[in-house]
Amino acid sequence: EVQLLESGGGLVQPGGSLRLSCAASGFTFGSYAMSWVRQTPGKGLEWVSAVSGSGGSAYYAVAVKGRFTISKDKSGSTLYLQMTSLTVEDTALYYCAKDSQRTVTANFDFWGQGTLVTVSP
């Protein structure tokens, strides 16, 4: 059974940093691309970042490029999202999502339950 368990969310001040983790199990982690998708009541679902199965290719939404870094720890089957220079606009529930292919196709066939990030003074 595929399971994705996010952690690392919390309250942080504007300008601060946070690292999210997503522990994956039930599938061959290195064979699938992964993404982070965030959700807010106002903006709905917003794709944030993706990484290929090998970890060799990473992609970012314009809103987070240069501030966020996605990575995969294949030995530990964990996906990370390092977030820096956080703003109130980054406040959201962050989901990790499994892609259906090794390359990024954005067909998200499994999702975690999310971790909440709140950026506030």
Added chain:
Amino acid sequence: DMQMTQSPSSLSASIGDRVTITCRASQPISTYLNWYQQKPGKAPKLLIYAASTLQSGVPSRFSGSGSGTDFTLTISSLQPEDFATYYCQQSYSIPQITFGQGTRLDIK
């Protein structure tokens, strides 16, 4: 940027009704269109990918159609567990992946 516009934003329907939700892309996206279902407090669930292919385990009362800019999600006979919010998502302009704003389906 690729914009995805869903209509209606919300609708009320009864058990057994046939329901159709529409998604329009701001540019042609072939059939690179997915549909998700989200229930309160839960993560989205993939229903349909590539515009019309049913994800494994999804009931056959769900169907999708369309290509280019106009797409539809149809539920042939609403069941109690279908009341949720539905999102379309384009996977054409990777990596700039975008979702529609959602359609909330309520019980009439």
